Amino acid sequence: MSLRPILETRAAQPTMEGAGVHLHRAFGFQDPSELDPFLLFDDFRNDHPELYAQGFPWHPHRGIETITYVLAGSVEHGDSLGNTGQLGAGDVQWMTAGSGILHQEMPTGNINGQMHGFQLWGNLPGSQKMCAPRYQDVQGKEIPEVTDDDGTRVKVIVGEFWGKRGPVDGIAADPQYLDIAVPAGIRKTFRIDTYRRAFAYVFEGQAAFADASAPQGVLLEKEVAGQEVNIRDMSGDRTLVRFGTGDEITVQAGPEGVRFLLISGAPIQEPVAWHGPIVMNTQAELQKAFAELRNGTFIKPAH
Template sequence: MAENRKIRKVFKSKPTIEGAGVHLRRVFGNSEVPLFDPFLLLDDFRNTDPRRYIKGFPWHPHRGIETITYVLRGDVEHGDSMGNKGVITSGDMQWMTAGSGIIHQEMPRGDDDGAMEGFQLWANLPKLHKMMDPRYRDIKSTQVPEVVTKSGARVKVICGVVEGKQGPVTDIVIDPEYLDVTVPAMSEFVHKTRRGHTVLAYVISGNGVFCNEKNPFAYDAEGVNYFDMERDPYIHNGTAVLFGDGDQVTVSAQDKPVRFLLISGKPIGEPVAWYGPIVMNTEEELQTAFEEYRDGTFIKYGRRSS
């Protein structure tokens, strides 16, 4: 019999400022290492005021990780040291493997109403792949299959397989899944997960009951109890659930739909040395990376776009 995963911990996203002044909400980050291994960071950059995001993320380096940007609404302009340029818009995603080193910029532009909605996830790379050649994947919304389950849940399959439909992102080191799931009111969604993999969900609309747990305790990013869910059994918009191990995840919607990102990956289990946009295994490797960035030898593959 399949074992349901249980809630291990719940995290409420918290406001922070990154880049050149982008106001966003951080779901988890440096202080949660290695809790979410192989994932390092999840940011929610939904905003309706262009002044709070328009300065974006100008040219900056990455090494040793992958950055995954998913846009729900608005436009994000992209450029990188391999010469890639373009715009991802509503429903699009970019999966960028920094590997040995890439310099890029991401500039949110919003839509005609000034709204900008999206998320950025950082995934770690194991030591064996830290210095792999960088690569950039631009995934259009039209490439993403959508599955409607027997219970009526709608699942956009970005990475992974749902009911025989495979997402367009494949050949990723950490063997991830990335699903955008909407469960209609008074319905239940059950999804099989791989034993030993880290699995998390981030609610982006509505609220739901996860793992059939009516009174879990929720924690903020520092692990401090911020409310007792005995009086409120729902996981709400802007809240992440980290699951314990098991064979499947169960999510129920009550009087209104719930939409969430369901993300999983194989843990790496290696030391993490992390400063700013670079994540390596040792402090010496970090120092080398920043020295190379300063002296102009950081890029090992490709060229910086003009």
């Protein structure tokens, strides 16, 4: 087994999207090869309805997939195909924009006004960018959860882990999307396929992630996989940890425990032409998409 080195640890940055939704962006609109096949990750969390209630009014997407995972509050959605619905706490929606879709997402807080969720953008390979759009809406009760003997809990949203398979399937990036909670003081190792790009996003508590390549840091009390490894300083709320190549990560939960997302996917390794909500392979394809938006031919008839 080989421990993945930590390439980078960084805080999600505050920004605004939609009609004035205040959120934190862990990555996006920078180097698309950095976490290929993933393009963007947003943490939309707020206790003040005036900072999110205007939502994300009608806007287009083409050439990508989006996964929305709601932890608190709800998100009402509608689209150009006539689909409508509501995502509640614990629910997940995977939208494949494919050839093109217009949709809106309008968040509502819970009884205390709290809204919390995540949105991840996954790229589509060139061969699938013009596929028919589709949705997968999954209720929280359908998402399997596994609890280990030490109290570690893992929700398997996408992919397979610890003998359970998540309910979302048929995704181009073939991702693994896990919601992991590790109790206070517990050290835990998680396997990740060697050929996947991977990142962790801490959103509750604190943890230290073992780093196989950093000379600095506090050594773990015992060796991992026969190697002497280092642990970086504790990563707290809204922290992105980007990993290099290897087949496992080790995390040491802080004094209040930690909850984080562990997400990985197979890189597509294709050229990216990206502007706003549309991601294609070439500038010509991108220009054609925006021309179709202007002339009313963006939405393709169902095959």
